[in-house]
Amino acid sequence: xxxxxxxxxxxxxxxxxxxxxxxxxxxxxxxxxxxxxxxxxxxxxxxxxxxxxxxxxxxxxxxxxxxxxxxxxxxxxxxxxxxxxxxxxxxxxxxxxxxxxxxxxxxxxxxxxxxxxxxxxxxxxxxxxxxxxxxxxxxxxxxxxxxxxxxxxxxxxxxxxxxxxxxxxxxxxxxxxxxxxxxxxxxxxxxxxxxxxxxxxxxxxxxxxxxxxxxxxxxxxxxxxxxxxxxxxxxxxxxxxxxxxxxxxxxxxxxxxxxxxxxxxxxxxxxxxxxxxxxxxxxxxxxxxxxxxxxxxxxxxxxxxxxxxxxxxxxxxxxxxxxxxxxxxxxxxxxxxxxxxxxxxxxxxxxxxxxxxxxxxxxxxxxxxxxxxxxxxxxxxx
Numbered sequence: 001x002x003x004x005x006x007x008x009x010x011x012x013x014x015x016x017x018x019x020x021x022x023x024x025x026x027x028x029x030x031x032x033x034x035x036x037x038x039x040x041x042x043x044x045x046x047x048x049x050x051x052x053x054x055x056x057x058x059x060x061x062x063x064x065x066x067x068x069x070x071x072x073x074x075x076x077x078x079x080x081x082x083x084x085x086x087x088x089x090x091x092x093x094x095x096x097x098x099x100x101x102x103x104x105x106x107x108x109x110x111x112x113x114x115x116x117x118x119x120x121x122x123x124x125x126x127x128x129x130x131x132x133x134x135x136x137x138x139x140x141x142x143x144x145x146x147x148x149x150x151x152x153x154x155x156x157x158x159x160x161x162x163x164x165x166x167x168x169x170x171x172x173x174x175x176x177x178x179x180x181x182x183x184x185x186x187x188x189x190x191x192x193x194x195x196x197x198x199x200x201x202x203x204x205x206x207x208x209x210x211x212x213x214x215x216x217x218x219x220x221x222x223x224x225x226x227x228x229x230x231x232x233x234x235x236x237x238x239x240x241x242x243x244x245x246x247x248x249x250x251x252x253x254x255x256x257x258x259x260x261x262x263x264x265x266x267x268x269x270x271x272x273x274x275x276x277x278x279x280x281x282x283x284x285x286x287x288x289x290x291x292x293x294x295x296x297x298x299x300x301x302x303x304x305x306x307x308x309x310x311x312x313x314x315x316x317x318x319x320x321x322x323x324x325x326x327x328x329x330x331x332x333x334x335x336x337x338x339x340x341x342x343x344x345x346x347x348x349x350x351x352x353x354x355x356x357x358x359x360x361x362x363x364x365x366x367x368x369x370x371x372x373x374x375x376x377x378x379x380x381x382x
Contacts (some may be wrong), residue, residue, distance in 0.1 A: 008209075009208055010214070011206050012221045013221075014198055014202050015195075015217060016224050017151045017154070018195045019195040019225045019381045021097070022313075022321070023189075025246070026188045027229055027232065028233045029237035030188045030189075030322075031185060032173075034181040034184050035176060038179075040234075042182075042185045043185070043229060046116065051222045052365065053365065055337050057199045061199050065202060069197060069343060070335065073339050076339075077342040086335050092328050093328035093329060096323075097191075097321075098280060098306040099306040101275065104278065105125065106126070107125075108247070108265040108266075108268045108272065109265075111250055111261050111262075112269065116219075125315075132273055132276040133277070135277040136277050136280035138277075150271055150318050153274075157268060159265040160264070161252070162231050162235040164238045167215070167273035170238060173239070174238050175306070176241065184308060185320070187329070190330065191322065191325025248262035280303060284298045285298075287302065323380065330369035330370065333369045334369050334370065337369075349382070
């Protein structure tokens with residue numbers, strides 16, 4: 001009788017749960033604007049590059065003594081000054097993600113409650129932010145109890161929407177394209193696939209088997225996410241075409257009715273609040289332990305920044321996650337690659353446990369992230 005390897009499966013689910021987030025709701029819109037085929041090709045290419053980057057991160061986690069996260073690895077291999085820049089990029093990416101969760105969560109809460117209470121998406125976004133702030137204050141022990149539930153809710157949401165959409169898919173919606181918008185999916189895909197904190201946690205879960213199984217868990221987890229994203233975008237774009245919205249499935253409400261609106265919005269809102277909370281706790285703990293801020297100060301800094309940016313008018317979901325993915329996600333990817341290159345030259349790196357990538361690929365990956373970052377900043381400034 002074959003017994004399932006629960007530690008390995010848990011590591012895989014941690015990878016899936018650590019990556020899948022609010023970015024997935026922006027993918028169908030980006031794919032619909034550029035063309036589904038263009039978006040899918042970019043998803044596969046960027047997915048392959050990020051898979052290699054995750055392998056690099058896995059090597060760092062396996063070969064470096066002690067328990068560290070990305071900022072710690074940057075300090076070890078690149079120096080203290082670079083670790084501060086990494087900390088700034090990581091904090092900005094988390095704040096940006098929290099703001100994105102606030103925006104999209106407000107839309108979902110609006111879909112649920114506006115038929116009864118009225119109001120605007122702006123008001124509901126503030127409510128979502130306040131609820132998330134209360135959950136963040138509760139701390140990590142409370143959040144850890146929701147991990148399995150959130151993962152199951154996300155998977156059910158994907159399967160529910162994909163299965164419901166299949167009979168309504170129009171092939172013409174999948175063949176249209178606009179070559180002038182080829183770059184639109186780039187940052188959104190990078191945002192949706194990036195996860196710089198979960199690999200060390202996976203190593204800890206696998207324990208003594210990490211050297212043999214971490215690479216396999218990363219491969220299976222990333223492959224699962226890319227497949228889910230592809231099917232989700234296929235289903236949404238296939239049904240709504242160029243009418244696809246930034247919140248993905250609210251454009252399906254006229255087709256599937258009010259029951260769909262309530263079920264999908266509730267599931268979406270639940271997962272958004274949960275992941276919003278987890279991100280906030282990660283940043284709060286980073287500010288508390290790495291910068292040695294008092295807990296109340298770390299908490300207030302964590303939750304007020306997204307509110308401030310929302311209040312001054314940063315409310316465009318798709319543009320926001322595209323910018324965060326291209327700029328801050330690109331910066332964090334560069335840091336991982338540079339740490340990996342430095343690791344390969346260290347005496348301790350005698351055996352590669354995941355994948356021995358040639359330096360040429362590493363430098364091409366740096367140029368890839370740097371090119372996307374510069375082009376995004378150019379578009380933003382011009």
